Amino acid sequence: MNASAEWEDLVSTALVGTDRRPRAGEAAGEIELLGRAAVHTLRMRAGTRPVASEPLSVAAPEEQPAVSRAAGGRLARILGGEQPRLLAEWLEVAAGRGYRLSPHLLPELLDHAVRDRSIRSHLGVLSGNRGRWLAGLNPAWSFLLEEVTVAATGSETAPEVWELGTSGDRRAHLAALRAADPAGARELLAVTWEKETPDDRAAFLEVLADRLSLDDEPFLEAALDDRRREVRHQAADLLTRLPDSRLASRMAERVARYVTVVDGRIHVTPPAACDSTMERDGIRAKPPRGTGEKSWWLQQAVARASLGVWPRLLGRPPRELVHMKIVDWGREVMAGWVRATVLQGDPEWARELFAWDPLADLLAALPPAEQEVVAADFVRRHGLDGQLIMVLGGAAAPWGPGLAKAVLQKIISVSETHPWNIGELAKLAGERIDPALCGMAERLSPEPPIQEVAALLRFRHDMLKELH
Structure with a gap:
């Protein structure tokens, strides 16, 4: 019996059961059947000839400094389940300082980013050349090739990046040029605009929000005729921010009739x-x-x-x-x-x-110093409910002493009457209060919820020191 026929016979016997279809001259037990299947599988694999292929390319040498051993160890702890809500903050700070991850941390973090898109923007920097090399080998990690790299965010913004770079590199190049030369960035985008993909056109328009002025109006007005709805709406949002734009005038004429x-x-x-x-x-x-x-x-x-x-x-x-x-x-x-x-x-x-109507987005539209005052007053006047949590989400972090003390006092007062209702507020306080205030929180009250907030602030304080 050839190998293919033998395998089909084993599968058929397994499907109907060894008691109904015993193999001639052999024991009919399931263990015997499974043993023969294992031997057959091993024999087939051992007999497979290797496929001819090209050797893998080598990852380019790293140019960024690696995070310290202590910082890498803390990231491993976070990925392992200790204070997992701090992952985004760790990544943001490390990426902002131009660090790269130790190679052994990359696979787990890239797998995490497959599920959580919100952290991807930091990984273009943190993964370094090794991460981009790995992304070229694993299709599940290919998103990394679209994120911004360190080279693109640094001083090396050569014109070749705009012509040959990934989408992330090109966004970074355009953003760097926009910061230095707003008109130059707009003109560069105009040259290639018709050739860009719809997704890239929408992403590039977001870059123009920096240093937006009436000089951008003709380009944005033309973008209102784009085929892609997301592009048209992004252009309309930007023109809405220009009170003297033609779109603003047209809208003023409309609402005057309404x-x-x-x-x-x-x-x-x-x-x-x-x-x-x-x-x-x-x-x-x-x-x-x-x-x-x-x-x-x-x-x-x-x-x-x-x-x-x-x-x-x-x-x-x-x-x-x-x-x-x-x-x-x-x-x-x-x-x-x-x-x-x-x-x-x-x-x-x-x-x-x-x-x-207290809304988080309205609070976020206030200057940071005023946000603290308004939010602290709201915390003192409002009960602990979902709206309070949502409003505090609009207050820019890190929270200073005024807002921090108002929130901690709220935790103390609620812990005396509704101790089961303060978990989310305590977590938010630990994540948003300036970690330099950990000592103040430790001294404020011996109540367990306050000490839990203080412990989280201490964790963040040490985390940021390791990333310095």
Whole structure:
């Protein structure tokens, strides 16, 4: 019996059972069958001729300094399950300082990045040449070839990178040029714009957000005609941030037809249709499920209008407008103002709207020093619930002494009445408070939740020292 026929016979016997199909002249037991299958498999593998292939290329020599042994050991502990929520912070700090990982840590971290896309942006730097070499051998890790490398983020921004580099290298090259020469970066992108992939066009537009000015308007206005929706909307978002742009003027003309003040109340007439000119300016025609068309179009038009148009149009400052009665369409107008404030980063509107509806995105639109004051006041006045956690997520880290003390005092007060309800707040405090304040937390209270926060701050403090 040849090898193929013998294997088929073994498989058939296994499928129907050795008691129903014993092999002639042999024991019918399962152990005998499995033993023969193992011998057959081994014989077939041993008889396979090696396939002719080219030797693997060698990884390029490393140019970056490696992280210290202590830092690498701490990363291994984090990957092993000790304080796993600190992984992103460790990676961000290490990448920001130009370090590379020890080779033995790369496979586990790259496997982790397959599941968690949020950490990938740091790995282009941290993986070094060895990581990029490994990514070329394992298709599951190929995403690494699209991330920014150290060479691209450093001083070596040769023109060849724009012509021959990966998408990540080219983004880094464009960002470096944008920081030094905004017009030069825009002109470089314009030359190759029609040849870029839709995904790259959208990514490159994000780079233009740095040092954005009216000089960029003609390029962005042309991008409103792009075939890809993501590209059009990215261009519209950038133009929304330019209050003197033509898009801002067109939006001002639209909302002037929708909104008026009568007897101290805001009256709204929503758009009756979404025409092609509105879609070109970034208004999506199809609403999300559960949202009416007119409601959706109105909200987007308000969101894309310059915030400066409202005091001129309605004759009231922001602090009065957010408290005025809006007839029938108040939810849409307010949601549009919130979105516009986030897009345009207007602190005056953010301040007034946060007092009306505390949202993390509005808090983030305030200057960092004011964020701390507003967030600390909110913590003192508000109970511990999901909204408190979400609002604190908008406060820029690291939190200084004022906000840190307000949050720790909240933990102490809640631990006396609802000790089972403070876990997420304690974790957030340990991850966001300036780790240099670990001593202050240790001395503040002997309560276990506070000491747990202090221990996490101490862990971060030591972690950052190792990455110095």
